[in-house]
Amino acid sequence: MKLIMIPFAVGAFYSRNPAASKASNTEIVVIVNSANPADKLSATEIRNYWMRKGVQKTWPSLKTDVKPVDRKNKSAEKTLFYNKLIGLSEVDVDSYFAAKQYQNAENPPVKFTTDEEIINYVSENRGAIGFINKASLAEGKNVKVVFSIAD
Secondary structure, three states: OHHHHHHHHHHHHHHHOHHHHHOOOOEEEEEEEOOOOOOOOOHHHHHHHHOOOOOOOEEOOOOEEOEEEEEOOOOHHHHHHHHHHHOOOHHHHHHHHHHHHHHHOOOOOEEEOOHHHHHHHHHHOOOEEEEEEHHHOOOOOOEEEEEEEEO
């Protein structure tokens, strides 16, 4: 009986303790290079550009290839991006890009460990699109936000 009550006690703590539940809230933003004329993108557009589906392999107005940026390691940001925007698991995304690489010689997304590395890459590459934690945004970087989503 004690084993059954422990999960309920933990659940009750998290449901009644705002500080505990806030710790799991994650807000990410999708960023592009500031030279990109897109000011806002829909979830579908992000999915298509990031996965380079169909005609979304290049940015039409930039006439440059889309360069998706991903995270090397599992993180709350990566999980939120994959689940809410891409709609696929990490295994499915890896399989998708492996197939594209085999079929079309397309490179998979460039992967970085930190938000700072992602911001730096996107700011230096006009065709880049990536996702970071909103808290990592800083003024003066050569990036702009085109979408925001919270957990």
